[in-house]
Amino acid sequence: MGRVNTEQSDPDRPGTNPATSGADASEPGSAASGPTQSSGQQPSGEQDAAEQAEPATGDTAVRSPQPRKLLALLFGVAAVLLTADVLTKVAAVAALENQPPTKLFGGAVYLVLVRNPGAAFSLATGMTWLLALLAIVVVGVIVWLAPKLRSTGWAIGLGLVLGGACGNLVDRLFRAPGPLRGHVVDFVSLFAPDGSVWPVFNVADSSIVCGGILVVLMSLLGRDYDGTVHVRKKREDQA
Numbered sequence: 001m002g003r004v005n006t007e008q009s010d011p012d013r014p015g016t017n018p019a020t021s022g023a024d025a026s027e028p029g030s031a032a033s034g035p036t037q038s039s040g041q042q043p044s045g046e047q048d049a050a051e052q053a054e055p056a057t058g059d060t061a062v063r064s065p066q067p068r069k070l071l072a073l074l075f076g077v078a079a080v081l082l083t084a085d086v087l088t089k090v091a092a093v094a095a096l097e098n099q100p101p102t103k104l105f106g107g108a109v110y111l112v113l114v115r116n117p118g119a120a121f122s123l124a125t126g127m128t129w130l131l132a133l134l135a136i137v138v139v140g141v142i143v144w145l146a147p148k149l150r151s152t153g154w155a156i157g158l159g160l161v162l163g164g165a166c167g168n169l170v171d172r173l174f175r176a177p178g179p180l181r182g183h184v185v186d187f188v189s190l191f192a193p194d195g196s197v198w199p200v201f202n203v204a205d206s207s208i209v210c211g212g213i214l215v216v217l218m219s220l221l222g223r224d225y226d227g228t229v230h231v232r233k234k235r236e237d238q239a
Helices: 044-053 067-096 128-148 152-174 203-220
Strands: 102-104 109-116 184-190
Touching: 067 109, 067 128, 067 152, 067 184, 067 203, 128 152, 152 184, 152 203
Parallel strands: none
Antiparallel strands: 102 109, 109 184
């Protein structure tokens, strides 16, 4: 038979204390040396900063809450475009009424007065009342959306659309032949005096087109009106 070890550990002998067995009190990371971070962990503050700095996989949201500044930008752009549109139309009517086209830049631009019952660039003629109601709806949607904006690009784009829509809406409401049927004043023709190369347009038409292009571009870049930026990381090839 084998020999049974009946010796008991002496708590007074070094290295036999049960409380410290398996770990040296002087070694870093042991129970006696106090709580420490493991080699694969970071302090909570540094970890939070690292998580914020490192983009997450998939769609990530980056917000810049500046609603008041963006509201001021949107309505400021709209006000500037509306003012420019109204003033240029008044000047065009005063200077070009019953006058031959004015040739500018060697024929690249002509100033000619045209009263347009249709939409931008002389489209949808004969549907003036419907276009007026559509403009009212567009203005209402932009005003409703404005407090939710968190994107500078969207604020500028919607401001351009809003200013242009309001500019042409003013004509439809207050010019002859009557409310919701008023004809829009167009006065810029490119490369031909009669609009045969490019439809005759005005400042409001240009503003609507430029604003729409900017909004579409922001969407294609993954930037939403509320400041959300969609970033998709490429999946790493698995071995």
